[in-house]
Amino acid sequence: xxxxxxxxxxxxxxxxxxxxxxxxxxxxxxxxxxxxxxxxxxxxxxxxxxxxxxxxxxxxxxxxxxxxxxxxxxxxxxxxxxxxxxxxxxxxxxxxxxxxxxxxxxxxxxxxxxx
Amino acid sequence: xxxxxxxxxxxxxxxxxxxxxxxxxxxxxxxxxxxxxxxxxxxxxxxxxxxxxxxxxxxxxxxxxxxxxxxxxxxxxxxxxxxxxxxxxxxxxxxxxxxxxxxxxxxxxxxx
Numbered sequence: 350x351x352x353x354x355x356x357x358x359x360x361x362x363x364x365x366x367x368x369x370x371x372x373x374x375x376x377x378x379x380x381x382x383x384x385x386x387x388x389x390x391x392x393x394x395x396x397x398x399x400x401x402x403x404x405x406x407x408x409x410x411x412x413x414x415x416x417x418x419x420x421x422x423x424x425x426x427x428x429x430x431x432x433x434x435x436x437x438x439x440x441x442x443x444x445x446x447x448x449x450x451x452x453x454x455x456x457x458x459x460x461x462x463x464x
Numbered sequence: 465x466x467x468x469x470x471x472x473x474x475x476x477x478x479x480x481x482x483x484x485x486x487x488x489x490x491x492x493x494x495x496x497x498x499x500x501x502x503x504x505x506x507x508x509x510x511x512x513x514x515x516x517x518x519x520x521x522x523x524x525x526x527x528x529x530x531x532x533x534x535x536x537x538x539x540x541x542x543x544x545x546x547x548x549x550x551x552x553x554x555x556x557x558x559x560x561x562x563x564x565x566x567x568x569x570x571x572x573x574x575x576x
Contacts, residue, residue: 452497
């Protein structure tokens with residue numbers, strides 16, 4: 350089954366404790382992206398990657414890191430989480446071939462609470 | 465910074481009623497997408513519109529892209545409880561970037 354998986358689905362942590370949210374897709378997609386979703390603000394893009402070893406900032410990258418060492422994986426790293434990073438996080442992937450725009454496939458989300 | 469504003473933010477209607485959701489921007493987008501998100505899940509693509517003035521129909525859903533490509537609308541005819549969800553418009557890959565811009569969302573609840 351074609352899918353984007355995220356782990357963990359739920360996470361409660363404390364300020365300053367480094368954490369990683371994993372994202373994996375089995376569709377051989379080149380493009381992967383991380384979003385955060387907050388009430389009244391919609392989805393905001395954190396980082397995206399066009400392919401292995403190619404990453405770039407979205408609209409809200411502060412406090413986050415990413416890496417793309419393998420095509421299928423795109424982990425989101427919070428080196429020192431703060432309470433304002435409490436949010437619902439989504440990973441997404443898509444093709445980059447053919448005509449724009451591309452359909453993004455989203456993971457099920459990770460609900461993060463930082464106390 | 466490009467922004468997409470959706471209205472209304474919340475909508476609660478009775479089964480069988482019609483409704484329209486709007487997505488507006490001060491910027492021109494080369495294309496717009498509409499996604500629906502159900503509780504506990506990620507957004508799922510409904511449609512993509514790419515030409516100014518374009519109208520697309522998906523069963524009871526009608527999508528329109530404004531002539532100036534700054535706005536879009538989603539019209540649902542005879543809404544059903546299964547239409548309940550969060551509707552998001554999205555534009556992207558403009559101005560030489562590979563970013564996506566999502567709207568603020570419209571949360572729809574259809575009562576049986």
